Amino acid sequence: xxxxxxxxxxxxxxxxxxxxxxxxxxxxxxxxxxxxxxxxxxxxxxxxxxxxxxxxxxxxxxxxxxxxxxxxxxxxxxxxxxxxxxxxxxxxxxxxxxxxxxxxxxxxxxxxxxxxxxxxxxxxxxxxxxxxxxxxxxxxxxxxxxxxxx
Numbered sequence: 415x416x417x418x419x420x421x422x423x424x425x426x427x428x429x430x431x432x433x434x435x436x437x438x439x440x441x442x443x444x445x446x447x448x449x450x451x452x453x454x455x456x457x458x459x460x461x462x463x464x465x466x467x468x469x470x471x472x473x474x475x476x477x478x479x480x481x482x483x484x485x486x487x488x489x490x491x492x493x494x495x496x497x498x499x500x501x502x503x504x505x506x507x508x509x510x511x512x513x514x515x516x517x518x519x520x521x522x523x524x525x526x527x528x529x530x531x532x533x534x535x536x537x538x539x540x541x542x543x544x545x546x547x548x549x550x551x552x553x554x555x556x557x558x559x560x561x562x563x564x
Contacts, residue, residue: 438520441520441524442519442520442523442524443460443461444527445523445524445526445527445528446460446466446523446527447460447461447527448527448528449473449501449505449523449526449527450466450469450473452505452527452531452532452533453473453504453533454533455469455472455473456469464481467481467484468481470497470501471497473501473504473533473536474497474500474501474503474504474536474537475500475504475535475536475537476497476500476536480493480497494516495512495516498512498515498516499512500536500537501515501526502515502526503537504533504534504535504536504537505526505531505532505533505534506531506532506534507526507531511526
């Protein structure tokens with residue numbers, strides 16, 4: 415039998431697939447660069463492995479040791495989704511945007527980087543907890559500094 419393989423056959427990736435993959439990776443990296451710049455961090459940090467995760471943790475207001483949790487199998491999935499949620503909150507977005515970041519990052523990272531989203535601070539005070547119920551005068555139930563007024 416004569417088994418012949420071609421360069422663009424079933425034995426490897428075709429040049430078109432490789433070019434598309436490179437374009438997608440570049441799009442995501444450039445979007446992360448812009449996200450880092452919007453958050454006041456150096457954009458070049460997006461291209462440095464490991465350091466980009468550390469900078470992302472600084473942007474969302476979590477400790478650097480969380481990076482070690484990204485190395486633990488199964489735990490890394492939970493903490494990555496949590497970090498993406500905090501990232502979307504830091505830019506004033508909702509949980510729906512977090513779902514987009516997790517499932518369609520190729521679309522939602524560029525929206526965050528190139529869109530009109532503004533960095534509001536680490537996790538945007540947990541998504542504006544003081545205004546969670548649509549009222550500016552909402553008081554936290556266990557906060558003794560602002561007693562309820564009669």
